Amino acid sequence: MDGVYRLKRMLGLRVFVGLLVLDLLEYFVGSRMNSGALIPLAVLAVPSTWLIVRFYMHFAQLRQGGGH
Amino acid sequence: MTMETGAQHRLRVNHLGLWLFIASEAFLFTALIASRYMIVGLDRPDDLNQTLGLAISLVLLLSSLTAYLAETAIKHGDRRGLLRYLTMTIGLGVVFLIGVVFEWNEGLRLFPPDTEFGSAFFTLIGLHAFHVLTGLLAMTVVLNLSRRGHFDADDHWGVEGVIKYWHFVDVAWVIIFPTIYLVS
Numbered sequence: 001m002d003g004v005y006r007l008k009r010m011l012g013l014r015v016f017v018g019l020l021v022l023d024l025l026e027y028f029v030g031s032r033m034n035s036g037a038l039i040p041l042a043v044l045a046v047p048s049t050w051l052i053v054r055f056y057m058h059f060a061q062l063r064q065g066g067g068h
Numbered sequence: 069m070t071m072e073t074g075a076q077h078r079l080r081v082n083h084l085g086l087w088l089f090i091a092s093e094a095f096l097f098t099a100l101i102a103s104r105y106m107i108v109g110l111d112r113p114d115d116l117n118q119t120l121g122l123a124i125s126l127v128l129l130l131s132s133l134t135a136y137l138a139e140t141a142i143k144h145g146d147r148r149g150l151l152r153y154l155t156m157t158i159g160l161g162v163v164f165l166i167g168v169v170f171e172w173n174e175g176l177r178l179f180p181p182d183t184e185f186g187s188a189f190f191t192l193i194g195l196h197a198f199h200v201l202t203g204l205l206a207m208t209v210v211l212n213l214s215r216r217g218h219f220d221a222d223d224h225w226g227v228e229g230v231i232k233y234w235h236f237v238d239v240a241w242v243i244i245f246p247t248i249y250l251v252s
Contacts, residue, residue, distance in 0.1 A: 002144065004144070005140065005144040005146070008140045008143075008144075009137060009140060012133055012136040012137055012140065013133070015133075015136075016129065016130070016132070016133040019129050019132070020126070020129060023122070023125055023126065023129060023242075023245075024122075026245070026246055026250060027118065027122045027125075027250065029250070030118065030246055030249065030250020030251065030252070031118050031250065033252065034252060035110075035252055037246075037250060037251055037252050038110060038251050041246040041250055041251060042246075044246075045242055045243055045246060048242045049239055049242055049243070052132065052235055052238055052239050052242065053235075053239065055136075056132055056135070056136045056235045056238075057232050057235045057236070057239075058232075061083065062083055062084070062087055
């Protein structure tokens, strides 16, 4: 396994850990707060979405011409 | 200045087309998520099974990781890795759908589709589950093609396209999960 491949796999794992933490935080906020949870939940959804679009969906690729 | 080959041009158009398709799907989900707030406001039933919602969320997040690993594998010419991680992604997608069946079963008892929350719940979860199902079918086709020797480090648009779609399904759930289960 070459170094770049290993680095990319590690990056995927780190992103997953970030998503996991955010998801658990969302659950904690949503299940503990009986009211007023909308704003904190919306704020927490932003980094989750960004992580997936940026690192898993490679959005930047689109601006670079979309090549492999 | 380098000249773009026909294959590179086609790949660029494919990427653009897929992102436009994903954007159109995002509008559909945004409209339905907005309708949840318009129809039901911020209310949710007290007996909603949030733990089950969290469990299937974690399963879908994990499937996004395995999908990413499958795409990364074929980009580096690792066909065995592609087959392994794509199979895992499909398996996790099936587990997610089984979780949806359980939550629908509970939902039918607690808030039937003819109630305000029920209509939002079944429409949103149903539309999302349909996307999961189509993603699973597409990944199964790609898995079978991979087994027959299709795709390599230089030519893997089929894998990339279907996995981007799968990640979009995950992004949609990242918004739907708090919208249905957590907002109050």
